[in-house]
Amino acid sequence: MRAALWVVAYVLLMTLPWLVAVVSCWRCARRRRRGVAPRDVHPFFFRRSREWVREELAVTAARLDVIKAAEGVVREADDRLGSLYESPVPSSDSAVVRLAEVIVEAEHARTVTE
Template sequence: MRAALWVLGYLLVMCLPWLLAAVSSWRRGRRRQRGVAPKRDTHPVFFRRSREWVAREEAVLAARLAVIKEAEGVVRAADARLSPLYETPVPPGDSPVVRTAEVIVEAEHARVVSEEI
């Protein structure tokens, strides 16, 4: 008995789209017989809802894009004002700063090599 119920439930679930289509077709036919013809330009509720969701998402994305463009404008204005402060000349290769950095890198490399051994 239990197995028969499982099989019946499975068949019902698998045939549900066809059952819904048959019931909808039957209802449309009954409405036509009564003289209440359905409008051809109406769409199911989920299409209207999906259009509303798309419109809402587009509005949110447009607002985000406006905020991003405003932030980019602020960054560009700050960059135009502050860029001369951050421009530092690159020292020549034979300067004491570059030589000191090379010595520090060589010393660190030698320490790492000696720790590995």
């Protein structure tokens, strides 16, 4: 009987870190499902992450606006000139070239800020 108790105690002692990890993960998942913030995560972290998301959405919206403007210019040039494969390269004062320069400058500014 005493040997069996020693074996059970030894097995529990060896598996204790795993048991603690399982129970801890279960408790954290239950808290997350209930919407309770973990103790070690401060509200400051959540505020900062919301700010990052807001900044990323603003940058993405600006990029989307530039892309839509570029598409509009290309469609306009396509309607005016026909297919770009059949027409010569537009002159340097063309709206397509100016828009390409704007896009390059915007991407350069984005990479500099990052």
